[in-house]
Amino acid sequence: MKWVTVDRLPQHEGEMVELRGWVQNYRSSGKIQFIIFRDGTGVCQAVLFVKDVPPEVFEAGKRLTQESSIIIRGTVRKDDRAPGGYEIGVKELDIVQIADEYPITKKEHGTEFLMDHRHLWVRSSRQVAILRIRNEITMAIHQFLQENGFILTESPILMGTAAEGGATLFETTYVNDEQAFLSQSGQLHVEATAMALGRVYTFGPTFRAEKSKTRRHLIEFWMVEPEAAYFTHEDNLKLQEEMVTYVVRRVLERRAAELKTIGRDTTLLEKVEPPFPRITYTEAVEMLKKLHKPGDEWEPIEWGEDFGAPHETVLTQQFDKPVFVEKFPVKIKAFYMQPDPENPEVVLGADLLAPEGYGEIIGGSERIHDPELLKRRFEEHGLDMETYGWYYDLRRFGSVPHSGFGLGVERTVAWICGLDHVRETIPFPRLLNRLHP
RNA sequence: UCCGGCGUAGCUCAGCGGUAGAGCGUCCGGCUGUUAACCGGAGGGUCGUAGGUUCGAAUCCUACCGCCGGAGCCA
Numbered sequence: 001m002k003w004v005t006v007d008r009l010p011q012h013e014g015e016m017v018e019l020r021g022w023v024q025n026y027r028s029s030g031k032i033q034f035i036i037f038r039d040g041t042g043v044c045q046a047v048l049f050v051k052d053v054p055p056e057v058f059e060a061g062k063r064l065t066q067e068s069s070i071i072i073r074g075t076v077r078k079d080d081r082a083p084g085g086y087e088i089g090v091k092e093l094d095i096v097q098i099a100d101e102y103p104i105t106k107k108e109h110g111t112e113f114l115m116d117h118r119h120l121w122v123r124s125s126r127q128v129a130i131l132r133i134r135n136e137i138t139m140a141i142h143q144f145l146q147e148n149g150f151i152l153t154e155s156p157i158l159m160g161t162a163a164e165g166g167a168t169l170f171e172t173t174y175v176n177d178e179q180a181f182l183s184q185s186g187q188l189h190v191e192a193t194a195m196a197l198g199r200v201y202t203f204g205p206t207f208r209a210e211k212s213k214t215r216r217h218l219i220e221f222w223m224v225e226p227e228a229a230y231f232t233h234e235d236n237l238k239l240q241e242e243m244v245t246y247v248v249r250r251v252l253e254r255r256a257a258e259l260k261t262i263g264r265d266t267t268l269l270e271k272v273e274p275p276f277p278r279i280t281y282t283e284a285v286e287m288l289k290k291l292h293k294p295g296d297e298w299e300p301i302e303w304g305e306d307f308g309a310p311h312e313t314v315l316t317q318q319f320d321k322p323v324f325v326e327k328f329p330v331k332i333k334a335f336y337m338q339p340d341p342e343n344p345e346v347v348l349g350a351d352l353l354a355p356e357g358y359g360e361i362i363g364g365s366e367r368i369h370d371p372e373l374l375k376r377r378f379e380e381h382g383l384d385m386e387t388y389g390w391y392y393d394l395r396r397f398g399s400v401p402h403s404g405f406g407l408g409v410e411r412t413v414a415w416i417c418g419l420d421h422v423r424e425t426i427p428f429p430r431l432l433n434r435l436h437p
Numbered sequence: 438u439c440c441g442g443c444g445u446a447g448c449u450c451a452g453c454g455g456u457a458g459a460g461c462g463u464c465c466g467g468c469u470g471u472u473a474a475c476c477g478g479a480g481g482g483u484c485g486u487a488g489g490u491u492c493g494a495a496u497c498c499u500a501c502c503g504c505c506g507g508a509g510c511c512a
Contacts, residue, residue, distance in 0.1 A: 031469040049469070066462090081470060105448060106473040107461045112504055113448070168510080185512095210511050211438075221512070308508080351512090360512060408512040433504080 001073055006042035009086045012076045019046075019088065022123070023068045023099075025106065033061045037072065037088070043125060046072055046088040057093050066105075067123070069096035115423065119437045122427055129258035130424055133251055134413045138203075140250040141224050141407070144243050145201050150226055153193035155186025155202040161387045168209040182207035186225050187404060188336075188391055191367060194227040194402055195394055201226040213432050214309070215421040216359055218410055220430035227404030233338070233348035233366040236403035237324055240352055240362055241274040243407075244322060248272045251416055264418040268320055268355055278324040281346065284315055291318075306332045312359045319355060326350035335377040338366040338401075348403075358415035364405025371395040 004017045021039030028034070033048040048061045064070070071094040079087050103117055104124070114121045121127055142152070158174065159181045174180035186202035193200045203224045210217065226239065248269050251259070259266055279287065282303065288311055289300045298310035307315075307325075316323060327346040330339060337347035349365030368374045374395050378388060385392065413425035423429040428437065 025473075027471050027474055029468050029471065029474075032471075034471050034474085036472085045472085047470080051469085079470090081472080083472065101447080101463060103447070103462095105462045108449060108473095110449070110505090206512080208511065210509095212509085212511060213505085214507065214511095217511070223512070310508095363512065406512070411512065 006037070006039050006044045008041075009044060009076050009084075009088075013078055013086070014076065016073065016075055016091070017088075018071060018073045019044075020071045021069070023064050023066060023070060024125075025066065026064050028062065033058070035061070035064060035070075035072070035090070036083075037070070038123075038125070038128075040128065042084070044084055044086060044088060045082040046074065046090050048090045048093070052089065053091060053093075057090075060093050060095055061090075063095070063098055065099050066102040067099040067120075069099070070094060071096060111421075111423075115429075115434060116437075118428060126262055127424065129255075129261040130413070130417055130419070131427060132258050133255045133262075133417055134409075134425060136251050136255045137247055137413055137416065138409065140247040141243065141409075142203070144246045145224075145226060148199070148239070150199040150201045150228070151193075151197045153190060153197065153200045153202060154204060155183065155189040155225075157183045157205065159183050168211075170207045170209045184208055185223070185406065187227065187406060190225050190227040190404065191391070191402065192394055194229045194404070195398065195400070198230075199226070199228045211432060215423075216309075216411060216414075218422055218426065218429055218431060221422075221426070222409040223406045224409065225404060225406040227402065229400050229402045231366075231403040232401060233326075233350075233403060236364055236366060236405060237276075237278070237326070237350060238274070240324075240350075240364060240405055240407075241276045241322075244276075244352070244362075244412075245273050247412070248416060259417075262417055262419075264416075269416065271320055272322065276322050276324055276352070277319050278326060278350075279315075280327045281325055281329065282327070284311075284325050287318070288314060304329050304331065309359065312353055313357045316353045316355050316357060316359070322355060322361070323353050324350045325353060333365070335381045335383065336365075336367050336374070338368050339373075352405075354411070354415040356415065356418070358411060360408075361411045361415060362405050362407045364403065366401065366403040369395060369399045369401050371399065 001016060001018045003020060004012055006019065019037060019039060021037055023035055024038040024043060025036035026034070031050040035046040037044055037046045048058060050058050072088060072090050073092040074088040074090040076086060077089055078085060104120055122131065161181070169184055170182040172180050172182060184206055186204060190200055190202045201224060204222065205220055206223050207220050209219065252266060252269060285301060285303050291314055292300045298308070298314065301307065301311065315325065326349065327340055328349060330345060330347055333347050333349055337349045340346045340348050347365060351360045352362035353359060354361045368377065371392065374392060378385070410422040410425040414422045417425070419425060423431060
């Protein structure tokens, strides 16, 4: 008999099929039993009538508990009373294992309990849908970049030194007790491979030991960091809005069922298309001053100060598409960012802020390519040639203008899924005080 | 590190000075179309920990621990 998956059931109407999976829920009313069956691709109802199956099969059904693993064989039939529209009229039931009392019940649970049982929580319909959308986003990013000539070049996780400064790093030990750090960005290394291959990207985990306890922060999270030789700031922004649009559209096309499962209102997602609105940092500061009203829980900032979380929220509320904020003051951004030739006080860099309060999902910039300017920045930031000499070499040997950006995968998933916390965007989130399971 | 909130049954919570409660889950029984099925019954608790106030503390006070949200920092 043919082993099929729940997502393909409509193609097998009227046929006898085999399904392999788990019991998500079980109901009985004496002479009839309903198994809510899941197999990872979807959920369907399986029905056991006492008259249609041998007595031992009907008795076996009564033993089923939530999350017991089973193989069922039966006829696919259309029935409006069944969730999803199709059900299985069970003829045979193989019990693979009767599950112990399952901790996650049908009623609601608190986040602490669910996080302690994350290894089981991922089985729930909502979490399955989110992880499928995450997969779609990841694959869409790869496909977009590959189709545009970008080559995947992995950056190291184990680093001898910090990348950008500022962020708190995870320390570990290299051989011979030498100090090492977990990567907080693959950017510096991807700049090197960009000079080898032209257009490259790295896609991997990054680590920040910040004591940040908010819905937007993970200690370990995934970033995609494209880097392209001869790309200007303008090329960079175009690439970003095209990539984000591609990803959103593909999720809307291919994961509509999952978006529906998690109850995502896709109205604003459908509006995502280039060009994205752009404002300069200076305009943003002015905008915040105008928008501020007495009694607001935030205060406007002065030119030269960085935005806080409330400022990002207020700014994104002014637009229904992702918005670029560009040309930040030099002193609040990373050392490697190229100054604007029209105003050396600001950099040719931009953050992309997602709508609906999701905040920064991309940070990017054109990089400094002039050796003398980079050397000056090293001095200003106290970076020594011994550790950063290799990075300086990129400016000595055929330096070219180049640009790149980093997109936070979890924040992107949270935005597209409409989640209120990034902890649901990754199978096993690592947070402050959360290292298990 | 700082600010705010919360720790009571396996889970989600109510009770807020006078003998510890509900729903769900579990177990037993009933039911031929259920939709987080329903109906009847049973079992289940040193009320986060330590100290204090009181005739009497889950309830009031103090400290500590844990969790959640936020700020700063950061993507």
